[in-house]
Amino acid sequence: MSFLLLWFVFATTVPVAAQEGWSDDDSGGYTDAQSMLTQAAHIFATRFNMRVYPLPTLKVVSREELRAVASRISRGTAGGNLAGLYRTEYRGRTKTLSEIYVVTGLPESTTMAVVAHELAHAWQADNRRGGTSTELHEGFAEWAAYKVMESLGETGEVQRMLRRTDLYGRGLRRMLAIERSYGTQAVIRYARNARG
Ligand SMILES: [Zn+2]
DSSP: OOOOEEEEEEEEEOOHHHHTOOOTTOOTTOOOHHHHHHHHHHHHHHHHOOOOSSOOEEEEEOHHHHHHHHHHHOTTOOOTTEEEEEEEEEETTEEEEEEEEEETTSOHHHHHHHHHHHHHHHHHHHHOOSOOOHHHHHHHHHHHHHHHHHHTTOHHHHHHHHHOOSHHHHHHHHHHHHHHHHOHHHHHHHHHHOOO
């Protein structure tokens, strides 16, 4: 018996400075990462009609565990500031695994942003028709996380995302430019269909 086995891994990084900015007074009403995942999925569905079913399994792991998972699956994703990743596995056309990993110890608002970013990758895995560049792929996930944080009034997190000068920040700004010109659904259509 043989299966075609496909793996996709999409990592998220957060600047190390933000990872060290742990504080307890930033609870923002989140009880735990699982409820953040449920909340992000609810916002995706109600605001953008982006549905992810079933929800990925969520794993909250140490920085070392996250790096170990990343390097087992794919080389080059195991950077020192890795904050989360989405991992999926298909056998033929059947999705047999769908997991979000998020590193423990981040500020809660950053954890929420990472969970939302990875959930957007889960949506992309189910909905994207064509291949796309890393910048656009990550830019869309970052945009989706940005919209979640914006709708939760997390202005500090929104500012952190906008300040990034790496491919996440560049990708986010490209998506925001599309949104300004053509609207929210245009960004989502673009994410489904874009090539290059
Ligand atoms: Zn990503």
